[in-house]
Amino acid sequence: MEPSVYGLVVLIIIILIGSACCSGVEAAFLAVNSIRILEIASKQKPKSSANQLLKLRKHLGRTLTVITITNNGFNIIGSLILGVYGALVISSSYGLTLFSISFYILVVLVGEVLPKALGTRxxxxxxxxxxxxxxxxxxLMRPFLLLIEQIFPVITAENEISTDEEEIRQMAKIGSQKGLIEADEAAMIFKVFQLNDLKAKDLMLPRVSAPCLDGSSNLEEISKLIMDDNSPWWVILGDKVDKIQGVVPRERMLAELINGENKKLLSEICEPVDYIPEMIKADQLLTRFDKNHKGVKVVVDEFGGFVGIIGAEAVLSVLAGWWKK
Known part of the structure; x- marks a missing residue:
C-alpha cells in the first residue's frame, strides 16, 4: 500500500491520542489527593480500582516510569515514523517544514498542555x-522495569500516605476559607490540637481554691455552707496533710439532708477518689473521663500531694473556646 494523506492523518491522530492520554494520566497521578483515594477505597472491596490505585501510588516512581516510557514511545518513536511517512507523502521541502512545525504545535497543545490541565482538574x-x-x-514492562530499578534504585522508593498536625491545620484553614467546611468546624479542629499542648495543671482548680470539707464533720454542721456554695463536687479530707478520704457531689449531700440524715458523717457518704498526675495531657485526660463517668478527679504532683481538682467541663471549655490562659 502506497503512503497516502489518510494514512498520515490516522498516524497523527494515534500519536496525539497516545501522547494526550499519557500526559493526562501523569498529571492526574501527581495531582490526585491520596487521602481522597483512601476514603474512596475504604468504602469499596479490596480489589476495587481505588485500592489498586493506592498500590500504584505507593510505588509512584515505578508508575511514573511506565507512563514516561509509554509517552516517549508515542512522542519520539511515533514522530520518527511520522517524519519518514510524511516525507513520502509530502514531496516539497517547504510543505514538509510547515507540516513539522504544525505537528509540533499540535503535540504541545493537544498532546501535552490540554491533557495535563484536564488531568489536574x-x-x-x-x-x-x-x-x-x-x-x-x-x-508487560516488568523485565525492563526491574533492569531500570537496578540502575536507578531511587525508583523503588515507596510513598506512604502520611500527614502531620501542621498540615491538618493548614488544610482546615484552607477548607474554611474556600467554604468547604464551616468556620466553627475549623476552629474546633485547632482547639482539639490545643488539648495536646495543655496539661491537667493548666486547667485544674488549684488546691487553695478547691472546695474541701473535713471528713469528721456531719451534714448538719456543713449544711449552711453547701447551701451557699454551688460547687458541684467537694473533696473530703482526713486528719492528715494530703489525706483524702473521697469526693462527694453536692446533690448527694443535699439529698441526704432532705432525707433527714443530718448526723451522717461526710466520710460515710463520700465516693472513692480517681487520682491523676498534674502532667497528664488534656487529650489523654478527656479519655479518662470517658472511661470513668465520675465528674471530678483529684490532681496530684509527682510526690502524690494534693494540688487541685479538675472536671470534664474544664477540658470541654477548651474545645468550646471558653478557656482563657
Whole structure:
C-alpha cells in the first residue's frame, strides 16, 4: 500500500491520542489527593480500582516510569515514523517544514498542555480510569522495569500516605476559607490540637481554691455552707496533710439532708477518689473521663500531694473556646 494523506492523518491522530492520554494520566497521578483515594477505597472491596490505585501510588516512581516510557514511545518513536511517512507523502521541502512545525504545535497543545490541565482538574476520575491499563503496562514492562530499578534504585522508593498536625491545620484553614467546611468546624479542629499542648495543671482548680470539707464533720454542721456554695463536687479530707478520704457531689449531700440524715458523717457518704498526675495531657485526660463517668478527679504532683481538682467541663471549655490562659 502506497503512503497516502489518510494514512498520515490516522498516524497523527494515534500519536496525539497516545501522547494526550499519557500526559493526562501523569498529571492526574501527581495531582490526585491520596487521602481522597483512601476514603474512596475504604468504602469499596479490596480489589476495587481505588485500592489498586493506592498500590500504584505507593510505588509512584515505578508508575511514573511506565507512563514516561509509554509517552516517549508515542512522542519520539511515533514522530520518527511520522517524519519518514510524511516525507513520502509530502514531496516539497517547504510543505514538509510547515507540516513539522504544525505537528509540533499540535503535540504541545493537544498532546501535552490540554491533557495535563484536564488531568489536574479531574485527577481522581482519570487516575481511577487509568488503573486497568497501567496494571497491564506494568506486567508487560516488568523485565525492563526491574533492569531500570537496578540502575536507578531511587525508583523503588515507596510513598506512604502520611500527614502531620501542621498540615491538618493548614488544610482546615484552607477548607474554611474556600467554604468547604464551616468556620466553627475549623476552629474546633485547632482547639482539639490545643488539648495536646495543655496539661491537667493548666486547667485544674488549684488546691487553695478547691472546695474541701473535713471528713469528721456531719451534714448538719456543713449544711449552711453547701447551701451557699454551688460547687458541684467537694473533696473530703482526713486528719492528715494530703489525706483524702473521697469526693462527694453536692446533690448527694443535699439529698441526704432532705432525707433527714443530718448526723451522717461526710466520710460515710463520700465516693472513692480517681487520682491523676498534674502532667497528664488534656487529650489523654478527656479519655479518662470517658472511661470513668465520675465528674471530678483529684490532681496530684509527682510526690502524690494534693494540688487541685479538675472536671470534664474544664477540658470541654477548651474545645468550646471558653478557656482563657
Amino acid at each position: 479531574f485527577s481522581v476520575q482519570i487516575a481511577l480510569l487509568s488503573v486497568p491499563i497501567l496494571r497491564i503496562l506494568h506486567t
